[in-house]
Amino acid sequence: MTETPEADQPMQRMLPLFFDLRGQSCVVVGGGGVAARKVASLLNVGAHVTVAAPRLCAQLEQQAADGVLRHRRENFRPAHLEEAVLVIAATNDEQVNAEVSRLCRARRLPVNVVDRPELCSVTMGSIVSRPPLCVAVSTAGAAPLLARHLRQRLESMLPAAYGRLAMLMQRYRPMARERIPDATLRRRFWEQVVEGPICELLFSGRGQEGEKLLREALETDTTPPARGEVYLVGGGPGDPDLLTLRALRLMQQADAVLYDRLVAPPIVELCRRDAERVYVGKGRERHALSQREINELIVRLARKGQRVLRLKGGDPFIFGRGGEEIDTLAQEGISFQVVPGITAASGCASYAGIPLTHRDYAHSCLFVTGHMKDGVLDLNWDALMQPRQTIAVYMGVMALERLCGELRRRGMPNETPAALIQQGTTRNQRVFSSTLADLPAEVARHEVSPPSMILIGEVVRLRSRLAWFQEKNTRKDSQPTTTRTTP
Numbered sequence: 411m412t413e414t415p416e417a418d419q420p421m422q423r424m425l426p427l428f429f430d431l432r433g434q435s436c437v438v439v440g441g442g443g444v445a446a447r448k449v450a451s452l453l454n455v456g457a458h459v460t461v462a463a464p465r466l467c468a469q470l471e472q473q474a475a476d477g478v479l480r481h482r483r484e485n486f487r488p489a490h491l492e493e494a495v496l497v498i499a500a501t502n503d504e505q506v507n508a509e510v511s512r513l514c515r516a517r518r519l520p521v522n523v524v525d526r527p528e529l530c531s532v533t534m535g536s537i538v539s540r541p542p543l544c545v546a547v548s549t550a551g552a553a554p555l556l557a558r559h560l561r562q563r564l565e566s567m568l569p570a571a572y573g574r575l576a577m578l579m580q581r582y583r584p585m586a587r588e589r590i591p592d593a594t595l596r597r598r599f600w601e602q603v604v605e606g607p608i609c610e611l612l613f614s615g616r617g618q619e620g621e622k623l624l625r626e627a628l629e630t631d632t633t634p635p636a637r638g639e640v641y642l643v644g645g646g647p648g649d650p651d652l653l654t655l656r657a658l659r660l661m662q663q664a665d666a667v668l669y670d671r672l673v674a675p676p677i678v679e680l681c682r683r684d685a686e687r688v689y690v691g692k693g694r695e696r697h698a699l700s701q702r703e704i705n706e707l708i709v710r711l712a713r714k715g716q717r718v719l720r721l722k723g724g725d726p727f728i729f730g731r732g733g734e735e736i737d738t739l740a741q742e743g744i745s746f747q748v749v750p751g752i753t754a755a756s757g758c759a760s761y762a763g764i765p766l767t768h769r770d771y772a773h774s775c776l777f778v779t780g781h782m783k784d785g786v787l788d789l790n791w792d793a794l795m796q797p798r799q800t801i802a803v804y805m806g807v808m809a810l811e812r813l814c815g816e817l818r819r820r821g822m823p824n825e826t827p828a829a830l831i832q833q834g835t836t837r838n839q840r841v842f843s844s845t846l847a848d849l850p851a852e853v854a855r856h857e858v859s860p861p862s863m864i865l866i867g868e869v870v871r872l873r874s875r876l877a878w879f880q881e882k883n884t885r886k887d888s889q890p891t892t893t894r895t896t897p
């Protein structure tokens with residue numbers, strides 16, 4: 411017989427069981443920080459905890475004083491095990507831990523010895539908790555760190571509302587059993603609940619609507635139909651790590667994705683593989699689709715029952731025309747939700763080391779657009795001239811010279827610090843940090859590619875101390891403000 415790789419697979423040693431400890435006596439031997447963590451886990455599920463230890467750490471001492479736990483202020487004795495249904499040994503004395511383990515095993519009492527898998531009959535998993543939902547990860551003590559790592563990944567994958575979903579399903583189980591007696595059909599029904607619009611309503615904070623839909627589905631004996639809906643999602647300024655958890659989740663479940671020029675390719679890449687991807691343009695020169703056509707396309711896809719993701723750069727409600735797009739949806743009665751994103755001003759400022767506000771330099775921050783209409787820069791100049799504020803200019807590169815000129819003409823000092831941040835938060839980020847008088851010439855000397863953000867105000871000065879993000883082409887021997895990027 412040939413050896414297969416599977417032959418080397420270790421046997422799965424542990425059977426995960428979930429232990430109802432409410433009101434049950436549990437004993438923790440040891441009174442240090444590790445014991446305190448175990449005590450917390452036990453108390454968390456409603457166990458009655460007795461701690462046997464001559465001394466307690468401050469936290470356990472407090473809990474004993476508050477009557478949250480019972481304290482036996484003495485060394486471990488076998489008598490402590492009486493009435494216990496679960497025992498945890500967490501002392502720093504190996505012999506005591508081994509003795510506790512031996513005695514418990516002799517009594518067939520489940521025992522856990524911290525960090526000594528060979529002395530345990532039960533181990534605790536790393537837990538992701540969405541009560542009543544609970545996910546526990548175990549490596550049977552082989553690599554606790556790996557279990558914790560995996561737990562963190564699961565944390566970010568499971569929306570907080572899963573617990574609410576579980577409770578809703580629990581409440582409607584009797585009704586479902588009555589209305590859909592056939593077990594197979596009933597399973598199919600619940601599958602549609604957890605994959606479909608009811609679930610999504612819960613996740614986006616519209617639990618009542620979700621419950622209504624569930625009740626209707628049960629009352630009318632139909633599974634909830636595939637309902638088209640639209641997710642207006644902010645994709646942030648460029649770095650995929652700046653996506654929100656909700657954005658990522660919706661990106662991975664949408665059937666169709668409509669994105670424009672501002673959305674960085676690595677972000678589009680994170681959308682579901684088999685989703686239909688539609689580039690809807692909006693470059694300055696090349697309008698792939700007009701705004702009206704985009705609105706119509708979204709409506710058409712949603713009407714077909716698709717989950718449509720409208721993916722926008724930055725935040726959809728900041729110079730993103732997000733309001734107009736969902737206005738159409740509201741009029742058409744199509745369900746939608748909006749997911750905020752990190753807006754370019756905020757992302758660029760952070761990655762350039764320029765705080766938008768600062769106790770000493772700027773008490774407010776103004777977001778304006780430098781987009782010109784018929785060559786005219788239509789801005790509220792009085793508002794722009796206010797002292798102690800930062801001005802963040804979106805879409806301002808074309809108007810940079812005019813903008814700086816007008817501010818100076820109105821009395822803003824020539825030496826007011828001003829910066830232009832190109833492709834902020836991406837590996838192509840470049841920062842030109844200068845003054846109101848010199849920035850236009852500085853930018854003109856270099857080839858600046860969109861998108862770029864202009865920041866004006868005293869806070870720009872702080873960059874010399876606070877810059878932290880390593881730009882791709884920054885060499886130690888050259889100033890980050892003058893480096894060239896070869897495309």
Ligand code: SAH
Nearest residue numbers: 724725730753754804805833834861862863
């Ligand atoms: N809704 C977007 C803004 C859309 S307007 C948001 O909230 O960020 C488009 C303008 O945003 C661009 O002209 C540019 O000024 C700015 N911008 C977007 N992404 C940027 C980036 N990564 N770096 C610099 N500026 C950016």
